């Protein structure tokens with residue numbers, strides 16, 4: 591028979607290591623909070639961007655009136671060197687009037703500025719960190735800067751340093767601006783829609799919803815309107831403006847997480863906001879292929895040089911629907927050479 595005091599102290603003793611095991615999961619580790627000056631800075635930028643775009647409907651509405659032709663804004667979100675800059679350089683070659691590039695690079699990382707089409711394309715950036723709302727802010731800064739910079743920017747493609755193109759620029763441009771977009775089949779859908787994954791049926795949704803605490807998302811975001819999707823998207827100008835103008839949802843999504851294992855704010859903010867504001871204006875799928883088979887710690891499969899082959903490129907393009915993927919991630923930096931070797935013959939042949 592144990593005496594109760596013994597049992598209690600034994601239990602206490604036992605619980606100490608358990609405490610150390612679980613505390614890091616419960617308490618948010620030190621991370622980047624969005625400071626008030628940063629927040630005000632962003633607000634001023636977003637306000638300027640929203641104002642400059644007043645009156646101008648963007649180039650898409652003028653499509654068909656020939657010049658000037660609408661452009662795609664490529665938004666590179668990175669915290670390392672742009673490993674695949676030489677591949678993108680080939681992608682952009684000979685399409686000068688049809689794109690703009692913007693780079694948001696974490697200022698605390700040591701980045702060698704790439705030359706060529708990337709030189710001088712860095713925007714005013716702030717620190718970013720995984721599992722925080724700083725990734726949302728960075729994407730919004732890119733969108734705002736691109737909206738203001740050129741009224742012809744009509745689609746906004748967010749990519750990372752681990753992304754590669756799967757098609758030629760011309761193919762991508764045609765898909766976005768010329769081909770009627772197939773999808774849910776009704777002619778009442780607008781021709782130009784945003785390509786963003788919007789899912790409501792994922793098993794992890796409840797944990798993700800409660801990552802900041804129970805009920806904190808209410809009343810702005812009831813659970814049945816909370817969505818999940820991929821971090822990388824291609825938005826129309828109209829939707830870029832929806833994102834830049836939003837204050838309501840941002841107030842909730844910027845809150846820090848308590849449950850770090852379900853904290854991916856950038857995978858929720860954009861799909862939730864756009865599915866609330868304009869669900870029919872979105873395809874609900876992304877153009878960025880990612881391989882979640884065998885993912886580790888929330889990171890998808892990272893392709894290594896030995897895996898790179900023409901067949902892989904063909905395989906990665908194919909979706910379960912009628913569309914073709916335009917980008918893929920993630921690729922390790924040393925995939926550059928094998929990718930360059932088959933760029934003209936495989937990747938840009940379509």
Ligand SMILES: *[C@@H]1O[C@H](CO)[C@@H](O)[C@H](O)[C@H]1NC(C)=O
Pocket residue numbers: 881882883884885891902905906
């Ligand atoms: C996805 O990644 C797994 C390894 O985690 C690999 O075996 C598989 O071939 C990959 N699929 C594609 C389509 O590349």
Ligand SMILES: *[C@@H]1O[C@H](CO)[C@@H](O)[C@H](O)[C@H]1NC(C)=O
Pocket residue numbers: 908909910
């Ligand atoms: C296609 O659907 C199958 C079965 O649902 C799934 O396993 C696979 O990952 C999907 N492929 C793509 C590219 O989404």
